[in-house]
Amino acid sequence: xxxxxxxxxxxxxxxxxxxxxxxxxxxxxxxxxxxxxxxxxxxxxxxxxxxxxxxxxxxxxxxxxxxxxxxxxxxxxxxxxxxxxxxxxxxxxxxxxxxxxxxxxxxxxxxxxxxxxxxxxxxxxxxxxxxxxxxxxxxxxxxxxxxxxxxxxxxxxxxxxxxxxxxxxxxxxxxxxxxxxxxxxxxxxxxxxxxxxxxxxxxxxxxxxxxxxxxxxxxxxxxxxxxxxxxxxxxxxxxxxxxxxxxxxxxxxxxxxxxxxxxxxxxxxxxxxxxxxxxxxxxxxxxxxxxxxxxxxxxxxxxxxxxxxxxxxxxxxxxxxxxxxxxxxxxxxxxxxxxxxxxxxxxxxxxxxxxxxxxxxxxxxxxxxxxxxxxxxxxxxxxxxxxxxxxxxxxxxxxxxxxxxxxxxxxxxxxxxxxxxxxxxxxxxx
Numbered sequence: 001x002x003x004x005x006x007x008x009x010x011x012x013x014x015x016x017x018x019x020x021x022x023x024x025x026x027x028x029x030x031x032x033x034x035x036x037x038x039x040x041x042x043x044x045x046x047x048x049x050x051x052x053x054x055x056x057x058x059x060x061x062x063x064x065x066x067x068x069x070x071x072x073x074x075x076x077x078x079x080x081x082x083x084x085x086x087x088x089x090x091x092x093x094x095x096x097x098x099x100x101x102x103x104x105x106x107x108x109x110x111x112x113x114x115x116x117x118x119x120x121x122x123x124x125x126x127x128x129x130x131x132x133x134x135x136x137x138x139x140x141x142x143x144x145x146x147x148x149x150x151x152x153x154x155x156x157x158x159x160x161x162x163x164x165x166x167x168x169x170x171x172x173x174x175x176x177x178x179x180x181x182x183x184x185x186x187x188x189x190x191x192x193x194x195x196x197x198x199x200x201x202x203x204x205x206x207x208x209x210x211x212x213x214x215x216x217x218x219x220x221x222x223x224x225x226x227x228x229x230x231x232x233x234x235x236x237x238x239x240x241x242x243x244x245x246x247x248x249x250x251x252x253x254x255x256x257x258x259x260x261x262x263x264x265x266x267x268x269x270x271x272x273x274x275x276x277x278x279x280x281x282x283x284x285x286x287x288x289x290x291x292x293x294x295x296x297x298x299x300x301x302x303x304x305x306x307x308x309x310x311x312x313x314x315x316x317x318x319x320x321x322x323x324x325x326x327x328x329x330x331x332x333x334x335x336x337x338x339x340x341x342x343x344x345x346x347x348x349x350x351x352x353x354x355x356x357x358x359x360x361x362x363x364x365x366x367x368x369x370x371x372x373x374x375x376x377x378x379x380x381x382x383x384x385x386x387x388x389x390x391x392x393x394x395x396x397x398x399x400x401x402x403x404x405x406x407x408x409x410x411x412x413x414x415x416x417x418x419x420x421x422x423x424x425x426x427x428x429x430x
Contacts, residue, residue: 005062005063005066005208006062006063007019007063007065007066007070007188008066008070008071008339008340008341009337009339010070010071010188010260010262010337010339011260011262011294011298011300011336011337011339012070012071012074012186012187012188012189013070013188014337015186015294015296016186016188016189016192017120017189017192017193018192019063019064019192020192020196021207022060022064022195022205022206022207023206023207024206024207024208024209024224024226024227025057025059025206025209025224025226025227025229026226026227027226027227028227028228028229028230029057029204029227029228029229029230030229030230030231031055031056031057031204031229031230031231032049032054032055032056032231032232032233033046033049033054033055033056033057033231033232033233033234033235033387034056034057034058034059034220034222034229034231034233034234034235035049035056035057035058035059035234035235035237036058036059036211036222036234036235036236036237036238036245037058037059037060037235037236037237037238037239037241038058038059038060038061038062038063038064038065038066038191038195038205038207039065039066039067039068039069039070039191039237039238039239039376040069040190040191040194040372040373040376040377040380041069041237041239041365041366041376041379041380042058042060042235042237043058043064043069043191043194043195043198043380044109044113044194044376044377044379044380044381045235045237045365045379045380045383045384046058046198046203046205046380047113047194047197047198047201047203047380048380048381048383048384048385049203049384049387049388050198050201050202050203051201051384052384052388052390053388054387054388055202056198056202056203056204057203057204057206057229057231058198058203058204058205058206059206059209059210059211059222059224059229060205060206060207060208060209061208061209061210061211061241062207062208062210063207063208064191064192064195064205064207065187065188065191065192065195067238067239067240067241067341067342068239068240068258068341068342068343068344068372069187069188069191069372069376070187070188070191071187071188071260071339071340071341072187072258072341072343072372072373073184073258073260073280073290073291073292073300073302074184074185074186074187074280074292074300074373075127075182075183075184075280075282075290075292075373076107076110076123076127076182076183076184076185076280076373076374077107077127077179077182077280077282077371077373077374078103078104078106078107078147078152078179078181078182078374079100079103079104079106079371079374080099080102080103080106080350080351080368080371080374080375080378081099081103081348081349081350081351081369081371082349082350082369083349084096084099084100084103084350086348087099087348087350087401090400090401090402091397091400091401095397095400097150098393098394098397099397099398100146100150101150102378102394103374103375103378104150104152104181105378106374106375106377106378107181107182107374109374109377109378109380109381110123110185110190110373110374110377111123113194113197113377114185114190114193117193117194117196117197119189119190119193119194119197120189120193121185121186121187121189121190121193122184122185122186122189122294122295123183123184123185124183124184124185124278124280125180125181125182125183126178126180126182126183126277126278126279126280127178127179127180127182127183127184127279127280127281127282128159128167128168128176128177128178128179128279128280128281129143129176129177129179129281129282129284130164130168130172130173130175130176130281130282130283130284131173131174131175131176131177131283131284132172132173132174132283132284132285133174133284134174134175136174136175136284137158137174137175137176139284140158140175140176140177141158143177144156144157144158144177147179152181153181154179154180154181155178155179155180155181156177156178156179156180156181157177157178158175158176158177158178159175159176159177159178160175161173161174161175163176164176165276166276166277167275167276167277167279167281168274168275168276168281168326169273169274169275169276169327170326170327172283172325172326173283176281178279182280183279183280184279184280184292185373186294186295187373190373206224209224209225209226209227210224210225211223211224211245212224212225214234214245214246216359216362218232218361219231219232220232220233220234220361220362222234232361233361233362233363233387234361234362234363235362235363235364235365235383235387236249236362236363236364236365236366237364237365237366237379238366239253239343239344239365239366239367239368239372240253240255240256240342240343240344240366241255241342242366246356246364248356248405249352249356249364249366251405251406252346252347252352252366252367252403252404252405252406253344253345253346253352253366253367254344254345254346254406255342255343255344255345256305256342256343256344256345257305257311257340257341257342258302258303258305258340258341258342258343258370259302259303259311259312259315259318259319259338259339259340260300260301260302260319260337260338260339260340261300261301261302261315261316261319261320261323261335261337261338262294262298262299262300262301262335262336262337262338263298263299263301263330263333263334263335263336264298264333264334264335264336265296265297265298266293266297266298266299266333267297268297270329271293271297271299273329274293274299274327274330275291275292275293275299278292278293279292280292287303287305288303289301289302289303289322289326290302290303291323291326298336299323299327299330299333301319301322301323301326302319303319303322305343311340312340314338315338315339315340316335316338319338320335343368343369343370343372344366344367344368344369345367345369345370346366346367346369346403346404347403347404347406348401348403348404349369350367350369350398350401350403351365351366351367351368351369351371351375351378351379351398352364352365352366352367352398352403353365353379353382353383353395353398353399354395354398354399355386355399363383363386363387365379365380365382365383367403378394381394382394382395382398383395
C-alpha cells in the first residue's frame with residue numbers, strides 16, 4: 001500500500017479507534033446504489049439508504065475518513081451555508097427559513113447517530129463564536145434573536161468584553177455568543193464508527209478502490225482498477241477530492257487548504273486557563289482561527305485557508321505564531337502534530353446537494369465551506385430521502401439553488417479565488 005493511501009499523520013490518526021482494513025473491490029458487483037467517497041457524505045448517505053432497505057456499495061479511493069472528514073477541526077456547529085437570506089429570490093422566505101431549520105437539525109442528526117450506535121468520539125457540548133470587532137457582537141445579537149425565532153431549544157448567551165475570560169483566556173476578543181447546542185468531537189472516530197454502523201446495516205465497504213471511469217446511463221457502471229459496480233443510482237460524495245472524476249461538479253467546488261497543529265498534552269491547570277469551559281471556539285475573521293481542547297487536553301489550533309493548492313513547507317512554523325498571538329503563554333509548549341488537508345468551497349458558500357440535469361440517477365453532495373461535520377450528515381439524509389422516493393422537500397430546496405462554475409479552469413481557479421479572498425481581507429481592515 002503506498003504512503004498516500006494511509007491517513008495523514010494527524011493527532012486524530014494517532015489517537016483513533018481501531019482502524020479496520022476494508023477490502024479493495026475485486027470483480028463485479030450489482031447494487032441499488034453505488035456511493036463514491038468514504039467520508040461523512042458517503043458514509044451517511046450509505047447508512048441512511050441501508051436503513052431504508054436499499055443495497056449499497058461504497059467505494060473509497062484510500063481509507064475511510066481519509067479526507068476532510070478525518071482531519072477537520074472537529075467543531076460541530078449549527079447552521080449550513082453563510083448568509084442564507086441571499087437565496088430568498090430563488091427559494092422564497094419560507095424556503096430560507098426551512099434551510100435555517102435544517103441547519104439546526106443537522107447537528108441533531110449527529111447527536112442521534114452517536115447515541116444510537118454508541119460511537120466513542122469524545123462528543124462534548126458547548127461552543128462560542130468570538131467577536132474580533134464590536135460589529136461582530138452586533139451580528140451575534142441578531143443571530144441570537146434569529147435562533148429564538150426558530151424555536152432553538154438550547155441555551156444561547158451573548159458575552160460582553162468583561163465576560164470573555166470565562167470562555168477563553170485571551171484579551172483578543174470583544175465579545176462572544178455561547179451556544180450549548182453546538183460542540184466538538186473526534187471526527188475520525190465518528191467516521192470510523194459510522195462505517196462500522198453502515199457495515200452492520202449491510203453496506204459493502206471497499207477501500208483502496210479509486211474510481212477510474214464512470215459509464216453513465218439508466219444503469220451506471222463504476223469502474224475501479226480491479227472491479228466494476230453496476231447500480232441503478234450513483235452518489236458522488238468526494239467533495240474537495242473529486243478531482244476530474246466529474247468535470248461538471250469539480251468545476252463548482254474549489255479545494256482550499258486548511259491546517260491544524262496539536263500541542264503536547266497540557267496540565268489541567270494550563271488547559272483550564274485557556275478554555276475554562278472546554279468549549280470549541282471560532283473567531284470572525286476571513287482567515288479565521290478555530291481551536292478547542294482534545295480529550296487528553298491538547299490544544300488543537302486550526303485555520304489559515306490557502307487557495308494556492310500548495311501546503312506550507314512547515315505547517316507548525318506557519319501556524320504556531322497564530323496560536324501565540326492568542327495565547328502568548330504557550331511559547332514553551334511543544335507541538336506534537338501538524339497536518340493539513342483540503343476543504344471544498346463553493347462560490348456562494350451553500351452546500352451543493354442535488355442531481356445532474358442530464359443524468360437524473362446521479363446524485364451529489366459537496367462544497368460545505370467549513371461547515372462539513374454537520375452539513376454532511378444533513379446531506380446524507382436528504383440524498384437518501386430523494387433516492388428512496390421520500391419527498392421531504394429539503395432536497396428540492398437545495399437542488400433549486402444554482403451554483404456557479406469557477407472561471408478559468410483547473411489552473412486559474414485558485415489564483416482567482418485567492419485574489420477575491422485578499423479583497424475580503426482588505427475590507428475587513430476597513
